[in-house]
Amino acid sequence: MKVLAFSHSMDLALELISAGRELGDVSLLMTSDQEGRINEVKGAKEILLCKGMGSGDQEGLVELISGLADDYEIVLLASDRRGRELVGQVAHRLGGSSAVDVSSLSVEDGKLVVERMTFGGKAIAVEELGLPAVISVQKGKFKPPEEGEPSVREISAPSVERRIEIIERKEKPKVGVPLDKAEIVVAVGRGFRKKEDLKLAYELADVLGGVVGATRPLAADLKWMEEEVWIGISGVRIAPKLLIVVGASGQQQFAAGIMDSKVVVAVNTDSKAPIFEQADYGVVMDLYEFLPVLTRKLKEIKGG
């Protein structure tokens, strides 16, 4: 199988090479803004470097990738937002199959077989895709390869009829430790009555050396926190060693985002909340009473 890979994020692009090597030879497409990281690329057969196009140009990328894809059976993209935006468009241009956010992939009898989460995390769909196939790969599932020097071939950018013009682009401020890389996460939900009370969660996270994440309503509806810290199927999917869920009921969209956590603790006043079925340890108690005591006791241990 010949595999073409591309991601706007170089970190994810390196993961795609590993995913693609399970299927065959990988060519990695790189854009002008990514050239500075060309030496980090290992394990691909070749790099296709397009100096005439930047990774912000979605319309151009649809054209470029669709054009290149004639020579490949499989196109791999990343499951970040810009990657997912491309999947359906490129697949349809090729008259091919598509799937997003796949966690495993293999070739059987000339078909690509992938697994992906569906029904808000309640099921895994095993799907058979006809070729050509365009898929996005779940973040963090594959480690970047460490060996194998690729050859580099420069390619030209196609001419594109412009219908989308970017009139403003602002880089978002970076959060400290990204949630999906954190070892310890404290996740907060609607059980907190006001924004100021979140300090109880931050104090707990501090003493544990962890970070604070939130359910979608807390960030989206109440706007108490940045959207980078939403946990869930449309936000960040996390896989920490320890997750402490405080004052969240455990709606399906959230539950799907925490499935890969190693140990889950839930604190909630409602003993019937679904979160207790998703937890290893449940504390049926008012967070306002429990959190300060837990934090104090942890401080005592850590302090001496």
Place this chain on the structure above:
Amino acid sequence: MDIAVLVKQSLDVQELRVDQDTGKIYIEDAPTKAGDIELNATEEAVRLKEKLGGKAIAIMLSTWGSSGKRQKEAREALTRVLAMGLDGAVLIMGEGAEKGDTYVIAKALAGEIRDKFRLVLAAEGSEDNFSGLLPARLAAELGWPYVAYATAIEVEGDYVKVTRSLEDFEEVVKVKLPAVISVTQEINKPRVPKLVEIVKAKKKPMDQKDFSPPVEPKLVIRELKVPKVERKQIVIEGDVEEAAEKLIQALKEEGVL
């Protein structure tokens, strides 16, 4: 300017029962509804229509079978969005639609949209499958530009100004109409229809059409598995002091403290 809103008949995943031991997924028993983010797309369409004139129509292609129960639910889901202020709805239903992948459905929907609408609004993902593939494929099928993850939309003459949120950037883009735009839940707060609006919605035009697959699917679902998530579900008892101590002890034994 007439606007089409793609409304999926989504399985209500919160109500979907799965059996960890047998691996059975009770799809037939689960109710279906209009997905939450599609209510945001509907709200945005109604706001744009109120400002600019023209019609806003819901389009649904039902993929969970065409039993009496599913027909009733599909009509209820459409009544819900009509009550929010849409002018009418198209419901496409029939045998074989449940085997249709996004390739087939995009082809089937394109005929309902081309030449009739200038703007298509959709959700960033459906509630049950959350792939977000359909609006992207529909745009490619129509040959229209596609912008996903909109958090604000403004129509300015022949263009739409879309603000969108990506992982690392905030972007404002100007898109030439006709176009397909998918929205996130942050774009607005969907209105809750009053009873009188729901009564009125039942009298709005709902055009039901038979589905016939225009092409063969490119994808087959081989199997649906129930993921094994084995949690200990231990309830920590005692007063606040005891519970905190017991929890710390347990986490030490797990080796995570």
